[in-house]
Amino acid sequence: MKRLFSKVINSKWFQHPIFWVLSIYVIGDYFAISNFLKSVDFYYALLFHIPLFALVYLNLNLLVPKLLQKGRYFIYGLLAIALIHLAYGLHELTFEFLLPLLPLEYYMVSFTDYEVLVTVFLIYIVLTTLLKLSKSWYKLQRVEKEKLTIELDSLKAQVNPHFLFNSLNSIYSLALSKSDQTAETVLELSNLLRYMLYEVSEDEVSLSKELEMLENYIELQKLRSDISTQVRLNIKGDLEGKMIAPLLFFPLIENSFKHGVKGVSDSAYVDISLNVEDGIVFSIQNNKGVIDDMEDGKYGGIGLENVKRRLALIYTGKHEFKIEETEKDFKVKLTIK
Structure with missing residues (x-):
């Protein structure tokens, strides 16, 4: 039972939803139009996360394993900057074209300026990269420990x-x-x-x-x-x-x-x-x-x-x-x- 619980906790199918739920809550609270969170704030936060999803998963599944973890830091940095601006463009498209097509009773516009958006995107790309690298490091340490245990048992x-x-x-x-x-x-x-x-x-x-x-x-x-x-x-x-x-x-x-x-x-x-x-x-x-x-x-x-x-x-x-x-x-x- 303990092993199953540990496996579930360490699974990306558990960790990623938890991360995004917390993220939506934080973004909704940050951009809330009043002192109390309302449904309109969560709708806004969900739309705000569309470019964040693209930013994070392109970084985690493409840029980090293909470039950063292979030591190609300069190219990674250039593409990370390009990815941030891509996310900015996707943010603008979401609120300019996607939002009017949704059957919502609210009227929302993106009132976030360029500097704030780029800062938020930069925070997410740095945070998720660090989480990815720390998890990879943890897995590597666990594998190395298992290899050492096997070797020590063999020597015994x-x-x-x-x-x-x-x-x-x-x-x-x-x-x-x-x-x-x-x-x-x-x-x-x-x-x-x-x-x-x-x-x-x-x-x-x-x-x-x-x-x-x-x-x-x-x-x-x-x-x-x-x-x-x-x-x-x-x-x-x-x-x-x-x-x-x-x-x-x-x-x-x-x-x-x-x-x-x-x-x-x-x-x-x-x-x-x-x-x-x-x-x-x-x-x-x-x-x-x-x-x-x-x-x-x-x-x-x-x-x-x-x-x-x-x-x-x-x-x-x-x-x-x-x-x-x-x-x-x-x-x-x-x-x-």
Whole structure:
């Protein structure tokens, strides 16, 4: 019902009649022959609007879309002046030739001089042009917002599906060995999937909830890592009341496990730090795996590009994203102001 109401309100079939009814009332009141509006005033206002209708709709449907919105300002200005004078001529024809043909009991003449008429026509052409441009701008903003929403949803969905496949394989291995960790691991994966599927539709989620899911994510990633791999998570500051875009840190952690700990057994590590004392500072550092474990020999890949794009869309001008790389280590630091 709300959607239907909004559609009706935004429809030109609703907005235009409202505009013209108000316009007729204002013109009738402005040119009224007494302190009170009479029927003759509305008849006069209706006749007065004949050139206004032509002026407005020729401008809105021809001059604005064909010239003004395409940057042809000089030609638009010339034709707008010509259109105003055309409306003036139509006004004179209406009261000189059309009015005597109408079976009205009133005798009316146009007592408006040239300067007043041109001023009124100019006001209408400027007003309706601004309304047209503002509505076009609003529609453009809405389309851009919808495009951004679609893109953000797509980026959220890019958390590597291979992670799910590998996690299920790891759980299968635990089940075969009758490990006591099997049930707990299934629960961790279930909670994580429920979070990804149902709880990240909002623009922001609580940082404490995101951290809880990150811990589940890390535990599942550790199943695929060598037992000697050192994984450390350090939290500093109060998370209460802090909000963050969902799934923003996940690709960074996935990147560290994917490219860092594979292929190395004795020196593999992942250090994760979250500091919320002054803004939100998330950093993650890991050793480098062998070259075969990197995508095209380049560290980062799709995961980092995903994060960069989401940051650009969500935290425009409010973030800092740094990558430091040495022969043995790789570090990413994200600061959200």
